[in-house]
Amino acid sequence: MDGFGIPDPDGDGPAASTLAPGNGRPRQVRPFDHDRVARAVRELLIGIGEDPDREGLRKTPDRVARAYREAVEGLGRDPSEVLTTVFDEGHDEMVLVRDIDFSSLCEHHLVVFSGKAHVAYIPNSKGQITGLSKLARLVDLYSRRPQVQERLTSQIADALVEVLDPRGVMVVIEAEHLCMSMRGVRKPGATTVTSAVRGQFLSTATRNEGMSLILHR
Numbered sequence: 001m002d003g004f005g006i007p008d009p010d011g012d013g014p015a016a017s018t019l020a021p022g023n024g025r026p027r028q029v030r031p032f033d034h035d036r037v038a039r040a041v042r043e044l045l046i047g048i049g050e051d052p053d054r055e056g057l058r059k060t061p062d063r064v065a066r067a068y069r070e071a072v073e074g075l076g077r078d079p080s081e082v083l084t085t086v087f088d089e090g091h092d093e094m095v096l097v098r099d100i101d102f103s104s105l106c107e108h109h110l111v112v113f114s115g116k117a118h119v120a121y122i123p124n125s126k127g128q129i130t131g132l133s134k135l136a137r138l139v140d141l142y143s144r145r146p147q148v149q150e151r152l153t154s155q156i157a158d159a160l161v162e163v164l165d166p167r168g169v170m171v172v173i174e175a176e177h178l179c180m181s182m183r184g185v186r187k188p189g190a191t192t193v194t195s196a197v198r199g200q201f202l203s204t205a206t207r208n209e210g211m212s213l214i215l216h217r
């Protein structure tokens with residue numbers, strides 16, 4: 001273990017960040033280590049019986065490391081960085097941004113799951129709202145990490161509750177998991193739907209209104 005209570009399997013250095021653990025919060029992470037990831041990919045290629053020095057694979061460890069850097073860039077970032085613009089518009093009805101494309105990494109198999117996120121909230125009585133793009137940025141922040149769909153859904157909802165103090169939040173995510181389509185059970189086209197509701201969306205009428213706005217076009 002390092003000084004932050006994080007296992008460091010190779011014992012070669014502490015984690016760099018002390019961000020608090022917990023739902024809706026970044027987890028403690030080390031900075032992204034490009035060389036370490038590239039070395040691991042080279043090992044992977046050897047492990048699967050490939051020649052990492054053949055022409056087509058020579059640059060692969062470096063490419064894969066760059067791809068992973070992008071795929072996990074939400075690790076260690078805090079939602080307050082994203083939900084910065086809070087206007088006081090006096091609008092206190094539901095706001096919904098639907099069909100936010102995302103892709104994330106299933107933490108069990110490190111393959112992609114991707115789909116659409118729908119994010120709704122009801123501002124508080126002061127009418128505090130955020131920029132619409134910030135809801136999509138929040139989805140990006142939490143999807144760019146190793147994830148499970150349920151946690152992704154509730155982290156987005158909880159971050160909105162924490163930062164905007166709204167009267168209600170509803171997040172619905174529909175996604176296809178490559179780990180269920182390209183391998184394993186092999187069910188391409190199967191879609192997983194998760195939802196997280198907070199505050200006024202717990203009431204049946206409000207929840208139904210949100211769902212019908214999301215699903216019926």
Ligand SMILES: Nc1nc2c(ncn2[C@@H]2O[C@H](COP(=O)(O)OP(=O)(O)OP(=O)(O)O)[C@@H](O)[C@H]2O)c(=O)[nH]1
Pocket residue numbers: 106107108147148149150177179180183184185
């Ligand atoms: N709840 C949940 N499960 C997920 C998610 N992504 C992948 N999984 C599941 O995680 C499980 C991991 O199961 P294991 O039995 O440990 O791994 P496995 O032998 O590779 O399982 P199979 O996929 O059934 O071949 C699988 O059932 C996956 O479908 C997710 O976002 N949420």
Ligand SMILES: [Zn+2]
Pocket residue numbers: 106107108109110111177179180
């Ligand atoms: Zn998986």
